Amino acid sequence: MRDHSIPVTVLSGTLGAGKTTVLNHVLRESDDRDLAVLVNDMGEVNVDADLVAESSDISEDEEELVELSNGCICCELRGDLLDAVAELTREREFDALVVESTGVAEPLPVAQTLTMGFDQSDLDPTEFYEETGIEPLEHCHLDTTVTVVDAHQFRRAMESEEVLDDDGTKKHLGDLLVEQVEFCDVLVVNKCDLVDEATLEEIEETLEILQPRAEIVRTEHGVIDPDEIVDTGRFDFEEARTSAGWIRELQEPHESAEEEHGVTSLVFEARGPLHPERFADYLDSFPENVVRAKGHFWLASREDEALTFNVAGKSIRVGPGGKWVAALPPEEQQAQLEASPQLEEVWDEQWGDRSVMLVVIGTELDHDAIRADLEECLLTDAELDDDWTTYEDPFPTFDLPSEADEEADAEAQEEVGLAD
DSSP: OOSSOEEEEEEEOOTTSSHHHHHHHHHHHOTTSOEEEEEEESSSSOHHHHHHHHHSSOOTTTTSEEEEESSOTTTTTHHHHHHHHHHHHHHOOOSEEEEEOOTTOOHHHHHHHHHHGGGSTTOOOOHHHHHHOOOTTTTEEEEEEEEEEETTTHHHHHHOOOEEEETTEEEEHHHHHHHHHHSOSEEEEEOGGGSOHHHHHHHHHHHHHHOTTSEEEEOSTTOOOGGGTSSOOOOOHHHHHTOOHHHHHHHSOOOOTTOTTSEEEEEEEESSOBOHHHHHHHHHTOOTTEEEEEEEEOBTTOSSEEEEEEEETTEEEEEEEEEOGGGSOHHHHHHHHHHOTTHHHHOBTTTBTOOEEEEEEEESOOHHHHHHHHHHHBOOTTGGGSOGGGSOOOSOOOOOOSSOOHHHHHHHOEEOGGGO
16 A cells, blocks of 8 residues: 555646647656556547657556547546556556546546546446445545647637537537636646737636636647646645636626736626527627626526526527526425525525526627626516516526436536527
8 A cells, every 4th residue: 555645637628739748748857757647539549648658658568558548538438537547556656647638528527536436426336446346546636637728729719619529429619628727727828839929918818817726837849847737736626616717706706998908807697587589689699709608597488497608709508507496495495595594695585596697708898888788688677567478488498307416407508699
């Protein structure tokens, strides 16, 4: 048994950002560390693993390099990931483990797997785990999450309408990029030699808003000090999953039309419902300079159901947010209020917790115009007396499970507005 826990670094980034180049440089420069590597690739042939083996002294034959192919470790290969980690940490002595995820992987579920193991409610133990009894995370801990960003393609990726196919699951490129940026401890801005200083500063301004707690490191050709991403001690799951820029804006809203590079944010809050037709029309012409938006909203046509709002680049998605607490039976409502005392602070005598709360982040935003447009989408005083069930509702419908699970909600989101 080891007397220390092996630090694990998870390396994420969209296709072509330079993850493998960064990894190979770290391997070449880590003379004082014995590193093990796990490389994930969606294809049957793990091309990235071949490149790592060719470009470094690391060897698959010596079990320092493990390949996970034909799937993604953020979804269908989570059990395989745990098995591989268990075997590596049981059979080899090394100083750190680097996991390079596929370009379509979302880092949050990978982090959940590497912190919770088979305790996740939706992850069944594998035969390996049941037969060996080996606790996969007994000898290691998630230490650093890293996202590599392609400076040269950053703006194009954010504005792209490209949809990636992750084994049948469609992922919008801009949305995926934002997910990877929002959940990380270190942001490696690669290919800095291909853009000018003004562009780099603009990219960094956007990254700082999307993920304010991450360390930003500029690189060219993936050249980075290994100490920046290996054994840093930076990862804290609770802090990481609640520190995305949009959540910070909800907690500490601020506005400035004078930001140096034109990247600003605003928070829109309202206690009344949105008119479904007017809001749908607004989303059809949603400002193209919005980089990110997120939140929840209340449609007049759906008194019981909260909906979530998610914008990344040109992707606009609406999903189920569960039932409003005010729509629950009295006993359940009281239990929720007792379990979440903060609800009393926002509770409205007439509407309960029903509300609209959206965070909008973008470049050169016209705050007054966006606020005015959103306010136009709210019901007027006269419309509050209407029969809301008569309004045409063009938004997708969702089942309302009694216990909505966050991951299922995310998968249920549907494209609307600009994606039509």
